[in-house]
Amino acid sequence: MKNLIRKIKFIDKTFQYLAMAATFFVLIVLCVLIWNIFSNGLLRINGSFFTNLPSRHAERAGIMTALAGMGSLLVITIVIALPIGVLSGVYLEEYGKKNKFASFIEINIANLAGVPSVIYGILGLQLFVRMAKMGNSLLAGALTLSLLIMPIIIVATREAIKAVPDSLREASYGMGATKWQTTSRITIPSALGGILTGIILAVSRAIGETAPLLVIGALVYVPFVPEGPNDQFTTLPIQIFNWTTRPQEAFIINAAAGIVVLLLITFLLNGIAIYIRNKWYKKMRY
């Protein structure tokens, strides 16, 4: 008996230390990476880095066009993906019948959320760039990214709506509310925290995407800020990718600086998502 207890305790401790070691390993790798990037890039960041156009001279090159391209790309992407994604999620959860076809769709949407992004790039290339003859424009890029993040938004919306307890819907119906009144006044507002979190996480995924945009032909050198949805564009990850392929040391530093900016934007978005989630959960403790 005593032996057994000693053995269990030993296993317990061993497991604890193994788990701890694994955590620290990941943390250390992350710290080294971040330290490496920041020590290279942080000093390169100054006002003109944000306002300069790309250039053959590393010290005069900036991320103005990349940021502008990324910003416009994201805005168009959100305008397209958000209403379609949220409405699909609401439809599937609140209105659609729960039958075999519905679970077939559910499984496929979950699968779509896990498809490698480059596949979406190939789809976008054929569908938007070639067949719809949009060329390598902002619109084609935004449509491609929309396809990429829509499954994520749908899944997040469904999960958030599913988490709203039925007792709230019953209370609303019991007052004589219609389905639309219940959905619009009770269900969606109660799920909004989860929906918003999902949207922000989807957007922060879209920000980091390079592969699908490269496939549809986003340019690596764009010396102008896009002015309309039919203009060509570049984005920050593509700009970074471009700089890292240059042989000159100074461009590598530029790339590091670009990564710092991109990381900060992603951290910021994730931070906002976590903030909203916590705030909402506090308010919505049923």
Place this chain on the structure above:
Amino acid sequence: MYKLEAKNANLFYGDKQALKNINIGIKPNSVTAFIGPSGCGKSTLLRCFNRMNDLIENARVEGDFLMDEINIYKDINTYELRKRIGMVFQKPNPFPKTIFENVSYGLRINGMKDKKMIEERVVESLKQSALWNEVEGSLHKSALSLSGGQQQRICIARALATEPTVLLMDEPASALDPISTAKIEDLIYTLKNKFTIVIVTHNMQQAARISDKTAFFYLGELIEFEKTKKMFTNPEEEKTQNYITGRFG
């Protein structure tokens, strides 16, 4: 004349029959308690009167349900019906909104826009549900910040705001502590003057304390429906006797 009436009522969940040929008439301005073991159909019958069973996909209703001699399933639309028959549920389920928004919800979905009228109705409903003194200064706080008993009274106030004539209560005190339960019971007693109340309860003492008549259900059948006093002292049926003395159920 009955306020609520069920005639030859049957209800099926798929193949399973949950209510078997129920005939019952409920007089206005009375409290009627439905008692019986779990799964006996008492909640199911309660939810027939405001058609909440419509929300369950495979539920099928037969027979006639009447309110003021209007056929509930034929002559009135569901939304209108539910405004006239308020419902309070087992677990307090206030919306994650302010107290004011909760109580005014029924008015707003009815399209009432006049702010002054809404306010008057909210205050009156809160007074009717004996909650006004406790929440007077905090109408714009979240209803979820209240205690369980207060939340349940918010739900009652919310149901009263649309000025129904019937109040259906599905075990309204089963999730509450004894003091909150006593408050709800007092409230039911005073509301009787203006409303017809049907309450489902698992608590036999509660049924004996607050109801005028009691209906005992067993396996989907209405076994006995009598004045509460008679029911608890001298029931006709042996099954009722066994249940109220705690021999089964």
